[in-house]
Amino acid sequence: MVAYSGLGCLPIALLGALVTIWFRIVDAGGGDWATACLAAVPIALVLGLVNFVAAVSLNRASAPDQLPGGDDTMWTSRHRTGGTPLQCFSPHFLAAAGLFGAGWTLQWVHWLVAVAEYGALTAVYYAVPDFRRRPAKAVAVAERGTFARARGWAFRDRLPALAGRWKPAPLQQLPTTPAEVLNSPPPAGLRDHFAVMSGTRGGVRFTIADAFEPEPFAPFRAWQQRHVTVCAVHLDTVFPSVRVALRGRGGRRARYTLEVETLRPDFAEALVTKETIEAMLAAETKEWSIQGRDVLTVLRDQPADTQDGGTGDQSADYDLDAVRAIERLTALIARLPTDLAPWANDAALPGLPLKD
Template sequence: MLAYSGLGCLPVALLGALAAIWFRVIDARGGDWATACLAVVPIALVLGVVNLVAAESLNRAPDPDQAPGGDDTIWTSRHRAGGTPLQCFSPNFLAAAGLFYAGWTLQWVHWLVALAEYGALTAVYYAVPGFRRRPAKAVTVAERGNFARARGWAFRDRLPALAGRWKPGPLQRLSTTPAEVLNSPPQAGLRDHFAVMSGTHRGVRFTIADAFEPEPFAPFRAWQQHHVTVCAVHLDTAFPSIRVALRGRRRGRRARYALEVETLRPDFAEALVTEKTIEAMLAAEVMEWSIQGRDVLTVLRDQPADTEDGGTGGQPADYDLDAVRVIERLTSLIAGLPTDLAPWADRALSALPLEHGERGGLRSPSVRLP
């Protein structure tokens, strides 16, 4: 039922070998499973390193978005098992080592205590990255809160409800069979939305929010996350989800771009992505954007860990102002889109992330596709 590509079966074989070694040690020790558990803990860690080194050799590729001549590489999913890339099995080996360690303590403690030990180790693995990100989050919340209040815009320190609203990862069809469920690659998602600012700028309803996005196909997704900013303009009509991007670079006076379109509605893509749309993207300098329901959005990646970094002339960079400029570009973009999109329109709108237009007497106009 599991599908493999390339050497994606390697981690499965290594985990199987780990189980075989455990049983072999138990047999050699006359049934002493506790000692066997302790013996295979370092073996699990070594096999995890072997798997990661193999993935480093097999599942790395040059970054297609880097400048010519650059040496940056990214993780890929060429070699995978059940939709999971080779390197993403690395946490499984850590989990196995923790489980065997907890099993070793069973000779002295109740099994519920051993289970609690394993749960505590797992919680630490996921909690530590969150504590490490707190200083950067605090700086962003303070800076954006002041920025929003100075302009009379709504602001929230955190808004967990946004977790299911925006999906920066690839669009996927819903799995319908057990085999499809097992072999579907993990979908990227934004996590821990914070510093949410919403208001009206030049007649446009918008929301700007920061979040953390796992590095695509990274071995340790809980630890390898990037600070991103989502800039969204809200429409008064919902449309099928679509992502549009132009890949390429300008060299001198000439530029070559490759068009990427991703959607589950090719008929909508054919009507939306026209020569006029590409011209609007180039004019607005928006090289990648998406429609998700009533939101037209783009994701700003490579955000700084400290807002004091990245300035020019000795002055700190104003990333909040940069995000508002992106809202202006998105507004220019939707003004240049085709006007004959009514057949795909849906009036069943989701609520705004922050209902700023219905609080404190503020009434802000909606934005329509032309």
């Protein structure tokens, strides 16, 4: 039922070996499960390291034109178990080590205390990266709040409801069978939306929000997240979801590869025309999507501290960059095909733009 790709079965084999070793130690020790749990902790960490080293060797690829910041490698999903790439099993080994460690303490404490210990370790794993991101969030909230109020635009420090509205992950059908559930890749999502600003520019309503996005196929998704800015303009009608991207480099002999993701190919065929591609190039918008009645693009080159990234004595103005992205989206949608009415509907999507 579970589909394998390449050596994606390696972590399953390693986790199976870990359980087998634990039972062997228990049997050799005459049923001393506490000692077996203690011995299993370093074994789980070593097997996790083996899995991670294998992933580094097998699931890394060069992609200099797809990652911000000049990185020339990225994680891939070539070797996977179901929809989970090899490297994404690394937290499973950490969880197993923590579970065995909590089990070892059962010889002295009540089992509820051991469960609480394991829960505390899990909470720390997710809470620490959030705590580390707070300074960057505070800077972004303060700067964008000042920027919005100076222009009379609505502003909110946080807006968690956006997590269910914008999806940066590739579009895919919801799994409906047990096999599809087991083999579906974990969806990527924007998290912890903050510094949300709404207004009107050039007669078009827009919303700009910051969030954190897990790096694609990252081993430790809670820790490996990047600061992004979502720039969205709001339409009067709802359209099917579609993502359009041009991959490649510009220059005198510019060559691009067109990527289109949608569950409605008929709509994509009507939307993505030669004129649309020319409008993307003219507006310098290489990737954008329609989600409901929002046309949006994601700026992924935001620094950890928004004071970084400027030139000389001038700090980079990322809020102004986001407004310019809104202007480019406005120019793009003005040149989209006008015969899209068959795919439009008036479904209500409340919440944006923000009200003063």
